[in-house]
Amino acid sequence: MDASCVVRILGSAAGGGYPQWNCRCPVCTLAWDGDSRVVRRTQSSIAVSGRLGEWALVNASPDIRQQLLDNPPLQPRRGQRDSPVTAVVLTNADIDHVAGLLGLRERWPLRLFATRAVLMALAANPIFRALDETLVERREIALGVPFHPVTDVEMELFPVPGKAPLWDEGDEVRTDIEDGRTVGVALRGAGDGAWAHYVPGCAAVTDALRRRLAGTALLMFDGTLYADDEMIRLGLGPKTGRRMGHIAVGGSDGSLAAFAGCAIARKAYVHINNSNPLLVFGSPERCEVEAAGWLVAEDGMEFSL
Amino acid sequence: MDASCVVRILGSAAGGGYPQWNCRCPVCTLAWDGDSRVVRRTQSSIAVSGRLGEWALVNASPDIRQQLLDNPPLQPRRGQRDSPVTAVVLTNADIDHVAGLLGLRERWPLRLFATRAVLMALAANPIFRALDETLVERREIALGVPFHPVTDVEMELFPVPGKAPLWDEGDEVRTDIEDGRTVGVALRGAGDGAWAHYVPGCAAVTDALRRRLAGTALLMFDGTLYADDEMIRLGLGPKTGRRMGHIAVGGSDGSLAAFAGCAIARKAYVHINNSNPLLVFGSPERCEVEAAGWLVAEDGMEFSL
Numbered sequence: 001m002d003a004s005c006v007v008r009i010l011g012s013a014a015g016g017g018y019p020q021w022n023c024r025c026p027v028c029t030l031a032w033d034g035d036s037r038v039v040r041r042t043q044s045s046i047a048v049s050g051r052l053g054e055w056a057l058v059n060a061s062p063d064i065r066q067q068l069l070d071n072p073p074l075q076p077r078r079g080q081r082d083s084p085v086t087a088v089v090l091t092n093a094d095i096d097h098v099a100g101l102l103g104l105r106e107r108w109p110l111r112l113f114a115t116r117a118v119l120m121a122l123a124a125n126p127i128f129r130a131l132d133e134t135l136v137e138r139r140e141i142a143l144g145v146p147f148h149p150v151t152d153v154e155m156e157l158f159p160v161p162g163k164a165p166l167w168d169e170g171d172e173v174r175t176d177i178e179d180g181r182t183v184g185v186a187l188r189g190a191g192d193g194a195w196a197h198y199v200p201g202c203a204a205v206t207d208a209l210r211r212r213l214a215g216t217a218l219l220m221f222d223g224t225l226y227a228d229d230e231m232i233r234l235g236l237g238p239k240t241g242r243r244m245g246h247i248a249v250g251g252s253d254g255s256l257a258a259f260a261g262c263a264i265a266r267k268a269y270v271h272i273n274n275s276n277p278l279l280v281f282g283s284p285e286r287c288e289v290e291a292a293g294w295l296v297a298e299d300g301m302e303f304s305l
Numbered sequence: 306m307d308a309s310c311v312v313r314i315l316g317s318a319a320g321g322g323y324p325q326w327n328c329r330c331p332v333c334t335l336a337w338d339g340d341s342r343v344v345r346r347t348q349s350s351i352a353v354s355g356r357l358g359e360w361a362l363v364n365a366s367p368d369i370r371q372q373l374l375d376n377p378p379l380q381p382r383r384g385q386r387d388s389p390v391t392a393v394v395l396t397n398a399d400i401d402h403v404a405g406l407l408g409l410r411e412r413w414p415l416r417l418f419a420t421r422a423v424l425m426a427l428a429a430n431p432i433f434r435a436l437d438e439t440l441v442e443r444r445e446i447a448l449g450v451p452f453h454p455v456t457d458v459e460m461e462l463f464p465v466p467g468k469a470p471l472w473d474e475g476d477e478v479r480t481d482i483e484d485g486r487t488v489g490v491a492l493r494g495a496g497d498g499a500w501a502h503y504v505p506g507c508a509a510v511t512d513a514l515r516r517r518l519a520g521t522a523l524l525m526f527d528g529t530l531y532a533d534d535e536m537i538r539l540g541l542g543p544k545t546g547r548r549m550g551h552i553a554v555g556g557s558d559g560s561l562a563a564f565a566g567c568a569i570a571r572k573a574y575v576h577i578n579n580s581n582p583l584l585v586f587g588s589p590e591r592c593e594v595e596a597a598g599w600l601v602a603e604d605g606m607e608f609s610l
Contacts, residue, residue: 015410015411016410016411017370019374020411021369021370021373021374021381021388021390021408021409021411022381022386022387022388022390023385023386023387023411024382024383024384024385024386024387025385028381032380032381042370043370062367062370062404062407062408063370063371064326065322065326065347065348065367065368065371066368066370066371068326069324069326069345075326075337076326076327076329076333076337078329079329080328080329080539080541081327081328081541082327083326083327085326085327095407095410095432095435098432099367099407099408099432102367102400103326103404104326105320105321105400106320106325106326106327106328107542108327124431125431125432126429127400127403127404127430127432127472128472129472129473130400130471167431167434167435234385235385236385237412
């Protein structure tokens with residue numbers, strides 16, 4: 001049987017990409033030096049398609065132009081103006097997930113699906129008027145209500161613990177908000193396909209979230225940092241992963257431990273920060289997660305459901 | 306004698322780049338098909354450096370991450386966080402010139418130089434708070450007043466006819482504004498170097514502008530469209546070049562005619578739209594401008610002054 005739904009990883013890195021423009025941490029240095037144990041990665045986005053050839057992007061990364069050039073199925077096919085990309089779904093209003101909207105201007109009709117909180121964050125920035133509202137329809141999606149971004153793909157947004165976007169934080173430092181500012185996406189081929197789940201940002205794995213994700217056919221989950229204090233320890237910044245809205249992979253309260261014992265057919269870490277040793281083939285951390293059945297996503301990987 | 310100043314073309318295409326994500330016009334189709342008469346181009350930006358190794362970007366294009374990865378002199382050299390890029394100068398607030406600022410986040414001190422009109426356009430968008438004001442200093446530059454974006458490079462902004470950014474147009478359709486919303490940049494090695502001029506957007510060549518640019522050692526000038534009605538004729542959009550704030554290259558009122566007879570040592574078209582036949586080696590239009598002494602800029606070209 002043909003797959004009813006295809007998921008392609010456009011960008012598997014966190015904000016900044018890998019390597020990051022201004023970073024010479026040990027892991028970035030490998031990329032700058034062309035070490036064969038690492039591959040470069042663009043910023044966080046996937047593309048989803050059913051059988052009909054239209055694609056929905058989940059998140060629009062700053063690297064979107066390069067990502068579309070690197071993925072021929074997403075390129076125009078006929079006529080003067082054309083694109084198989086007809087929808088964008090957003091999981092939050094972080095820069096690595098929305099800046100690429102500015103690359104989707106140029107008079108092409110799109111539908112933009114997001115929660116009220118995310119649409120309001122965009123609307124507060126007049127620069128996004130570049131996506132002419134007469135061509136790019138904003139559709140507010142309620143948590144838990146199914147929708148079809150393209151005809152033959154069904155999705156549902158669900159809340160995950162997170163925080164406001166960095167640029168919109170103000171004095172707020174809460175990272176346990178579940179009000180739709182950060183969501184996960186359940187997706188499947190329309191009708192009867194198996195469900196996959198995409199969660200590129202998540203501050204904690206609650207019992208409710210674990211119950212929701214147990215049994216999924218494919219989990220793509222936040223792999224930003226391996227260790228919660230990774231940025232501090234490397235001298236890259238003052239914040240823990242948790243403070244940035246990202247649960248660590250390792251440790252007794254990390255995602256690796258949280259999902260141990262869950263029946264998940266395939267699982268892949270996405271949204272991987274440039275500092276994360278998971279990016280290095282053969283590192284102890286990489287061996288540990290692979291031994292637990294996790295893939296470390298790369299740009300261009302494709303999954304069939 | 307060593308050059309006192311180096312100019313590197315990071316991106317030679319107009320907004321959307323070449324090819325453009327949703328375009329199959331005749332010129333884009335050559336790129337999608339891998340035709341050897343064309344080369345791909347990223348969006349509009351140059352980098353300028355003196356002898357000391359620091360770089361100032363003029364404009365920050367949406368393709369900035371790819372541009373920094375493609376240009377080793379602009380990559381980090383030492384320590385944990387580092388970049389030779391310490392300044393950004395903006396010529397207007399168009400998306401192809403400012404969206405890349407969002408790629409320069411990640412806790413790196415920069416100085417951002419622009420006119421009051423351009424800084425106000427940025428300030429109206431909270432998303433640019435991602436460039437923390439305690440690290441990224443905004444410096445308002447008055448027209449005609451020299452400044453040093455990096456120690457050993459001198460610049461001056463001058464008005465050129467233009468318009469408000471597309472996303473900030475409202476009902477305004479004037480393209481003859483010279484209030485600092487669109488500027489050109491004069492630049493040289495500090496002290497005594499020859500002057501170069503960078504004008505990636507310009508709606509008309511006035512007598513005053515021609516007098517200013519005549520005699521420059523290097524002119525990089527707006528080559529968006531070859532013909533004023535190019536977009537309309539190809540069915541790509543309803544606007545003339547003039548309406549978009551860009552003088553055409555060809556025709557009796559185009560830039561080629563306007564600068565004929567000016568003593569300009571080197572001259573190169575930049576900010577070239579995906580529809581422009583100048584992008585095709587051997588096209589009649591390309592032969593015409595080359596016969597008149599113009600280069601058609603490519604990404605990675607470098608000029609010494």
